Amino acid sequence: MTQLTDLTLAEARDRLTKGEFTAVELTQAHLKVVEAKRSLNAFIVETPDLALDAAKASDARRQAGTNGSMDGLPIGIKDLFCTEGVQTTAASHILEGFKPPYESTVSGKLKAAGAISLGKLNLDEFAMGSSNQTSYFGAVENPWKKTSDPKAKLVPGGSSGGSAAAVAARMVMAATGTDTGGSIRQPAAFCGITGIKPTYGRCSRFGIVAFASSLDQAGPMARTVRDCAIMLGAMAGYDPKDSTSVNMAVPDFEKALTGDIRGLKVGIPKEYRPDGLSDEVAKVWDQGIEWLKAAGATPVEISLPHTKYALATYYIIAPAECSSNLARYDGLRYGLRVPGKTLDDMYKKTRAAGFGAEVRRRILIGTYVLSAGYYDAYYAKAQKVRRLIAEDFRKAFESVDVILTPTAPSAAFGQGEGSDDPVTMWLNDVFTIPTSMAGLPGLSLPAGLSADGLPLGLQLIGRPFDEETVFRVAGVMETAANFTAKPEGV
Amino acid sequence: MSLDKATVRAIAELARIEVKDEELDHLAGELSNILTFVEQLSEVNTDGVMPMTSVADITAPLRADVVTDGGYPEKVLANAPEAAEGFFTVPKVVE
Numbered sequence: 040m041t042q043l044t045d046l047t048l049a050e051a052r053d054r055l056t057k058g059e060f061t062a063v064e065l066t067q068a069h070l071k072v073v074e075a076k077r078s079l080n081a082f083i084v085e086t087p088d089l090a091l092d093a094a095k096a097s098d099a100r101r102q103a104g105t106n107g108s109m110d111g112l113p114i115g116i117k118d119l120f121c122t123e124g125v126q127t128t129a130a131s132h133i134l135e136g137f138k139p140p141y142e143s144t145v146s147g148k149l150k151a152a153g154a155i156s157l158g159k160l161n162l163d164e165f166a167m168g169s170s171n172q173t174s175y176f177g178a179v180e181n182p183w184k185k186t187s188d189p190k191a192k193l194v195p196g197g198s199s200g201g202s203a204a205a206v207a208a209r210m211v212m213a214a215t216g217t218d219t220g221g222s223i224r225q226p227a228a229f230c231g232i233t234g235i236k237p238t239y240g241r242c243s244r245f246g247i248v249a250f251a252s253s254l255d256q257a258g259p260m261a262r263t264v265r266d267c268a269i270m271l272g273a274m275a276g277y278d279p280k281d282s283t284s285v286n287m288a289v290p291d292f293e294k295a296l297t298g299d300i301r302g303l304k305v306g307i308p309k310e311y312r313p314d315g316l317s318d319e320v321a322k323v324w325d326q327g328i329e330w331l332k333a334a335g336a337t338p339v340e341i342s343l344p345h346t347k348y349a350l351a352t353y354y355i356i357a358p359a360e361c362s363s364n365l366a367r368y369d370g371l372r373y374g375l376r377v378p379g380k381t382l383d384d385m386y387k388k389t390r391a392a393g394f395g396a397e398v399r400r401r402i403l404i405g406t407y408v409l410s411a412g413y414y415d416a417y418y419a420k421a422q423k424v425r426r427l428i429a430e431d432f433r434k435a436f437e438s439v440d441v442i443l444t445p446t447a448p449s450a451a452f453g454q455g456e457g458s459d460d461p462v463t464m465w466l467n468d469v470f471t472i473p474t475s476m477a478g479l480p481g482l483s484l485p486a487g488l489s490a491d492g493l494p495l496g497l498q499l500i501g502r503p504f505d506e507e508t509v510f511r512v513a514g515v516m517e518t519a520a521n522f523t524a525k526p527e528g529v
Numbered sequence: 530m531s532l533d534k535a536t537v538r539a540i541a542e543l544a545r546i547e548v549k550d551e552e553l554d555h556l557a558g559e560l561s562n563i564l565t566f567v568e569q570l571s572e573v574n575t576d577g578v579m580p581m582t583s584v585a586d587i588t589a590p591l592r593a594d595v596v597t598d599g600g601y602p603e604k605v606l607a608n609a610p611e612a613a614e615g616f617f618t619v620p621k622v623v624e
Binding site: 136137138139140239240253279282283285286345348351352354355362366369370371372373374375376378379380381382383384385386387388390391394399400402403404406407410417419420421422423424425426427429460461462476477478503 | 532536537540541543544545546547548556559560562563564566567568569570571573575578579580581582583584585587589590592601604605607608609610611617619620621622
């Protein structure tokens with residue numbers, strides 16, 4: 040029998056239904072792994088007692104026949120989602136000890152569907168980072184190891200690094216992530232799992248600690264395409280508490296996995312093959328194109344001419360929105376307070392002590408680009424270029440149904456590498472940021488291993504609110520890729 | 530764009546973040562690098578392009594102007610670093 044912790048959500052759901060094991064047994068098996076793999080630092084808060092109580096309640100619901108779509112399935116919640124009565128920190132000192140008196144819509148929907156939360160997962164501070172090294176609660180370690188240097192600790196990617204590491208290490212069956220510029224897709228690629236950032240507006244942002252409100256979007260991270268489809272179905276939907284959530288029906292995403300992509304046109308953007316793209320990444324991308332051809336789809340070369348400006352656009356818009364959103368951390372209503380002689384003095388001391396270096400840097404950049412005299416030159420300019428980037432995609436989707444690109448320019452790198460220069464670190468998101476700027480759905484799935492034994496991901500991008508086509512193509516690629524490699528000790 | 534120390538100090542003041550004098554040089558260098566990086570946007574022709582404020586193609590929804598929440602000051606104050614008599618407390622702001 041397959042270990043309980045190695046099952047997919049779909050398999051566990053079906054076997055719980057058959058009564059082969061209970062939600063309590065499934066939860067206990069995962070809690071053991073959470074304990075055994077504590078050194079990865081994937082969790083900020085573990086909630087085993089709450090999880091076991093919830094599992095007992097789940098088993099009772101199943102007896103009564105009132106179970107939901109994810110009943111009894113152990114998951115983790117990125118510590119950016121407010122969870123009622125359970126500490127929510129955004130991995131920042133400034134929110135240490137904060138216990139929200141309310142629940143985020145997405146985590147609430149997952150609980151209503153019966154999912155069992157095992158705790159709150161580590162991330163980059165305020166979701167700002169691509170390596171999970173900016174967390175106040177310490178870096179997260181990727182469970183994967185280089186074959187050439189098995190002792191080196193690798194980053195899990197970021198910002199949803201705790202989520203990706205926990206799913207890959209079988210601590211949880213799936214986890215919530217959030218994605219502002221690649222924070223679901225890049226860590227999914229680094230940890231050899233699957234994750235989707237749905238269309239902006241598909242999931243409610245209510246109760247998610249805000250970073251850049253015009254970009255932030257929640258999504259599922261799991262080990263298969265089907266599992267992502269199941270979990271997105273439980274997370275998505277209109278919410279009157281988020282005026283940017285879209286009031287349209289949530290399809291049955293699992294039904295989209297027909298396995299048939301004959302006749303589909305797959306865009307291959309030429310701008311995603313810059314000089315110096317790693318041979319390994321280029322090779323896995325070419326392999327992906329071949330898989331889709333073999334399944335009856337037609338690759339079409341497309342041009343997204345403003346791609347090279349996406350990173351610069353993002354690093355004006357995201358810091359601008361962050362400087363505005365993070366103004367709320369004032370030491371008055373929740374979180375850290377450092378006493379000061381005056382009100383202003385208290386603000387300044389609290390915010391200096393509470394924010395880490397990357398968050399402070401982004402607040403300062405954002406403050407500058409929004410300040411009088413510079414607003415038009417930076418912020419308004421970036422908003423105009425953003426429209427051009429979005430237009431590139433709109434035009435491309437007139438002739439193709441889905442777009443295939445690499446997820447990240449490299450495999451996972453070592454802790455401590457590349458963190459000296461913030462701009463170099465940002466290059467990790469060069470393939471994911473354009474999708475975010477345009478608000479489109481983007482999914483990353485593992486497609487192969489590097490020469491050093493590390494997972495490499497491919498990204499599928501869809502039309503707005505057409506996650507179904509993305510899932511359908513991803514399902515076919517997953518079968519072709521047959522990615523069965525696992526990290527060490529799993 | 531190269532930022533000098535005085536500008537960084539002014540930005541930090543606007544952002545209400547205390548920055549020590551000895552950090553200003555380093556921060557000015559980092560922020561200047563970032564601004565130099567983003568200034569590549571100046572080469573993009575954006576004449577006649579409307580700024581994009583949101584990807585969501587929706588108008589702000591209206592709702593009835595009624596009270597739907599509230600009545601639990603203890604929950605609102607539960608996370609306050611300092612509270613007294615049902616209020617948040619702040620340092621003295623009037624001399």
